[in-house]
Amino acid sequence: DIQMTQSPSSVSASVGDRVTITCRASQGINSWLAWYQQKPGKAPKLLIYAASSLQSGVPSRFSGSGSGTDFTLTISSLQPEDFATYYCQQANSFPRTFGQGTKLDI
């Protein structure tokens, strides 16, 4: 199985800050990576797919980059509604695997 490792596990930030979250795959996954946002009691929400493509309806302050084994999610200017937990997920091979999550709080 491909292991996905996110860093940091948690980060504190303020409204207006720029935040970057990193995800590393244990082997190359090309660009088969997604980022999800999850709020308490809710299902994950797709933000970024194919490493850098913005899902329809997602604000442009979210962006993704990377390929191979190293990926980043950047939020350019944090808004109050962005405080949540973020997960990466690889779709290069089965089983699909997720990172352990990065909790973003104030």
Next chain:
Amino acid sequence: QVQLQQSGPGLVKPSQTLSLTCAISGDSVSSNSAAWNWIRQSPSRGLEWLGRTYYRSKWFNDYAVSVKSRITINPDTSKNQFSLQLNSVTPEDTAVYYCARVGQNGFADYWGQGTLLTVSS
């Protein structure tokens, strides 16, 4: 707009079978461009993909090795839904279970609301 509505019990006894259903609106379980997945989430295991069913001229299934001997995912074309059965459950199967659609982009773009499943006697 695709919507997934989950149903099923929230409590199952150890050694029994977990059964959950995911009703689809706005798409078809028989779509040639979608796959229908079950994913669970627990504090100890995080987000864990369990399996999928999909139609490409015939039906296919893929399952996670961790549950392969115990899991069945079935489509129901008459009701436009799909189901999860997990046999011989233990307390380690306690989790929030989600159904999700994987669309043409290859990623889970629509999710059900989640079902908290507790395994306890």
